Amino acid sequence: MSAKPNRFEKSVNIKNKKASFEFEFIDTYVAGLMLKGTEIKSIREGKVSLTEAYCVFHQGELYIRQMHISPYSMAASYNHDAVRERKLLLNKKELEKLETKSAEKGLAIIPVRIFINDRGKAKMEIALAKGKKLHDKRQDLKEKDAKRELQRMAFD
Known part of the structure; x- marks a missing residue:
């Protein structure tokens, strides 16, 4: 008898x-x-979808908004809301540092990735970030293309 595939x-x-x-x-x-x-x-x-998610401070605590977690298919009536505000857990020092930095003009706190650590807990990597200008984005694309071209030449 074969084992059930783990979803x-x-x-x-x-x-x-x-x-x-x-x-x-x-x-x-x-x-x-x-x-x-x-x-x-x-x-x-x-x-999970992180594309539209962002982080905000509310009463000294950090929350993530617009993160979409699809409802669990096997749950009957005890399912969760797909898009709701979820609290992020950080140390007090980290929270204070992030709150002061995010108050500066042009800085935002954005989610980068979600992962499960070795203890089975869901963790989120967040970043204090500054929006790029159009010329910065173009420069990044040029650098990516140059790297890709160098890799192609190395394999030929």
Whole structure:
């Protein structure tokens, strides 16, 4: 008798690919997530979208908004809201530092990736970031193309 295929992934690493193109990262932090019952199961299935997510401070605590976690398919009536405000867990010193830095003009706190650590907890990597200008984005694209061209020449 064959074993059932496991629908949960062993290692979850969901990235916000748009973030590195739109923003220049200044500093990164790893924060815990406060989740409700079925959210962790959806994260383990890899059903998370970070493209429109952003972080805000409310009464000295950091929250993430617009992060979409799809409802868990096996849950009946005890499912979670797909897009709700979720609290991020950081040290007090880190929170104070982020709050003062994010108050500066042009800086934002954005989610970079979600992963499951070795203890089975959902963690989020967030970054203090500054928006890129159009010429910065063009420069990054030129550098990527040059790297790709060098790699092609090396294999030929």
